[in-house]
Amino acid sequence: MSRTLIVYYSRKGENYWNGSIKNLEKGNTEIVAEMIADLTGGDLFEMDTVKTYPADYYACIDEAKEELRRKDRPELKTYPESLDGYDTIFVGYPNWWGTMPMAMFTFLEHYDLSGKKIIPFCTMKEAEWAEVKEI
Numbered sequence: 001m002s003r004t005l006i007v008y009y010s011r012k013g014e015n016y017w018n019g020s021i022k023n024l025e026k027g028n029t030e031i032v033a034e035m036i037a038d039l040t041g042g043d044l045f046e047m048d049t050v051k052t053y054p055a056d057y058y059a060c061i062d063e064a065k066e067e068l069r070r071k072d073r074p075e076l077k078t079y080p081e082s083l084d085g086y087d088t089i090f091v092g093y094p095n096w097w098g099t100m101p102m103a104m105f106t107f108l109e110h111y112d113l114s115g116k117k118i119i120p121f122c123t124m125k126e127a128e129w130a131e132v133k134e135i
Ligand SMILES: Cc1cc2nc3c(=O)[nH]c(=O)nc-3n(C[C@H](O)[C@H](O)[C@H](O)COP(=O)(O)O)c2cc1C
Pocket: 009, 010, 011, 012, 015, 016, 017, 024, 026, 027, 028, 029, 030, 057, 060, 061, 062, 064, 065, 093, 094, 095, 096, 097, 098, 099, 123, 124, 125, 126, 127, 128, 129, 132
């Protein structure tokens, strides 16, 4: 087993890709996670939520905004049983309203990450959204 884990969340369906909305068969963050796995030889773990987010981009935007307001912790389908064997953990996620999808907080709060090297990476549409300031 590798001592490096790449955990990521990535949403298929309508999303921004190269400046416009496309229907993605593979999410942007998943593509980057796989590149990191190739480079590091690390193990990949894709997080998945019990709830299904809308494939429609704008419906998903609204739902994620409400989750952020409520500080939700969406339930995950599965977790790695233990992170004990890993000393480096890449944490990958799409920028959702200027922060991580709430489900990534669910994951991180599930474990004691003391002493581990955490390397976040993030994909996004652009650096700043006017709407983020309204939350
Ligand atoms: C719910 C939601 C919220 C988003 N919020 C932002 C944002 O605040 N800033 C931004 O630049 N992009 C935002 N985006 C665009 C995504 O971060 C971007 O398309 C990302 O690469 C998607 O990654 P994925 O395909 O791995 O899910 C948002 C997308 C969604 C679906």
